[in-house]
Amino acid sequence: SGSSQGGRGALIVLEGLDRSGKSSQCARLLSFLQGKGCQAEGWRFPDRGTSVGQMISAYLANESELDDRTIHLLFSANRWEKRALMERKLLGGTTLIVDRYSYSGVAFSAAKGLDIEWCKAPENGLIAPDLVVYLDVQPEKAAERGGYGGERYEKIEFQKKVGEHYHSLRDSTWKVVDGSLPMEVVEEQLKELAMSCILECQSKQLASLAW
Ligand code: FDM
Ligand code: MG
Numbered sequence: 001s002g003s004s005q006g007g008r009g010a011l012i013v014l015e016g017l018d019r020s021g022k023s024s025q026c027a028r029l030l031s032f033l034q035g036k037g038c039q040a041e042g043w044r045f046p047d048r049g050t051s052v053g054q055m056i057s058a059y060l061a062n063e064s065e066l067d068d069r070t071i072h073l074l075f076s077a078n079r080w081e082k083r084a085l086m087e088r089k090l091l092g093g094t095t096l097i098v099d100r101y102s103y104s105g106v107a108f109s110a111a112k113g114l115d116i117e118w119c120k121a122p123e124n125g126l127i128a129p130d131l132v133v134y135l136d137v138q139p140e141k142a143a144e145r146g147g148y149g150g151e152r153y154e155k156i157e158f159q160k161k162v163g164e165h166y167h168s169l170r171d172s173t174w175k176v177v178d179g180s181l182p183m184e185v186v187e188e189q190l191k192e193l194a195m196s197c198i199l200e201c202q203s204k205q206l207a208s209l210a211w
Contacts (some may be wrong), residue, residue, distance in 0.1 A: 007202030009039065009095035011086070011127055012194055015103045015166065016135035017159045019142040021186065025135065026099045029194055033095060033139055038198065041089065044099035045079055052078045060151045061206070069118075072109040076122040079105070090206060095198055102126060102209060103169050108153060109159035116168070120211035127209040129199040133190060135179035139163060149174050173195045 008026045009106040012029075014022045026042055033040040048057040052074055058064040059071050066074070079102065089096060140157040148154030153162075170176070177189050 008206065010130045010194070010198045010201040011089045011090060011096050011098065011206075012197060013098045013101040013103070013129040013132045014133055014135065015107075016179060017137060017139060017142050017163055017166075017198050018148060018154050019092060019145045020135040020137040021145075021183065022099050022135055024183065025186060025190055026097050029190050030097050032187075032191055033097070033198075038095060039093050039094040040097060041098070042097050043080075043082075043086075045101055045104065046075060047078055047082060050078065050081055052081060060153070062152055068109065068112050068114055069139060072105070072114065072119060073122060075105045075109075076102075079123070079126055082208065083126055087206065090127070095194075095201075097194075098129075101129060101132075103132065106169060107162050107165040110165040111158060116165065123209050124211055126209045128209045129173055130201050130204070131193060132171075132174045133193060134166065134174055134176045135186070136176050137179035141180055143144075166184065 014026055016022050023044075026044075030040055030042045046056045046060075047053045055064070055066075056071070056074055056078060059066050086096065105123060106116065106119045109119045139156050142159065143156050153159070163189075175193050177186055177193075179186060
């Protein structure tokens, strides 16, 4: 059974620095959509549930060391291993609300000094998002929000560099939402963006990332 209105689902991605509010907003948006009877699922990358995801998780927890390019390719592989399922879900009418995607992949690795074009290359051919919402929060503000959890990358100087690289990735699918606004205000903006995106996708074909 497809969605109640027919047509494919939308691929909606939330991006932003650590502690920008992505996870809470993904959860709120998902329950709003499901409450409206929309077929929707919440996904996140890295997906720590696969064997590649477990290697990534150990790396983020500083339990293992990996060469910068190697971990970059593992993050990408973690999206590739989910590509077929993602396509099936979308074509079956399920909207996916995804916490981080290829933009995180490129922005975080480029912030380490890797060449940005090299970082983009393995993302080509993954499913292109229909909407990317960037939750814009200053790194200083994000760090104040209950602090960081101690994973690799959760350092203010590094997050500033990540923010600059995110900025250079903005394209026509991006909407920037001020993540420092009250949670309810951000939530309302997201609902509107998501609803119009879902509507548009019913008559729009899936596309592939072509960086
Ligand atoms: N991250 C996430 C990357 O470096 N590359 C990627 O491709 C993805 C998806 O992993 F610091 C980084 C971003 C973040 C860390 O993410 C873990 P979560 O959202 O905190 O689990
Ligand atoms: Mg984190």
